[in-house]
Amino acid sequence: MAWLFLGPAAAVLVALVVYPIGYSVWRSLFDARGDTFVGLDNYVRMFTDPSTFTALKNNVIWVLVTPAMVTVLGLIFAVLTERVRWGTAFKMIVFMPMAISFLAAGIIF
Structure with missing residues (x-):
């Protein structure tokens, strides 16, 4: 069955x-x-072909280094957002580009 x-x-x-x-x-x-x-x-x-190894090296950079850098930057922003006296203004500065892009996408569609 x-x-x-x-x-x-x-x-x-x-x-x-x-x-x-x-x-x-x-x-x-x-x-x-x-x-x-x-x-x-x-x-x-x-x-x-030597260009194959260049392509593999570039892929390793994008797969390993870029996510690590983005994670570190995200953690730094998270800590700064919580520890800064003017946290509300900092959050607005950091998150405004995301809000604007969603607004632009909404207007386009």
Whole structure:
């Protein structure tokens, strides 16, 4: 009886995830025109290209450094908001750009 519940979900998973991944891997074994089988040559060329390592380095920066910096800045703003004597004015200065952007989005739509 469980296969009746799992069957549709498994079919959707195969149709929307497994098949496209498999097809992409298969297509990556051909040249750009798609008519000549080149095997792993595309992967060899990709991993020996110096721009690949530059792209990986940039991705690591965006994935690791940027969230850490945003978290630190958010904590600093949170502490300043609570400890500053003129906290209400500081909160208004900090949060006004968000309110204005929501207002602008509301006016646009």
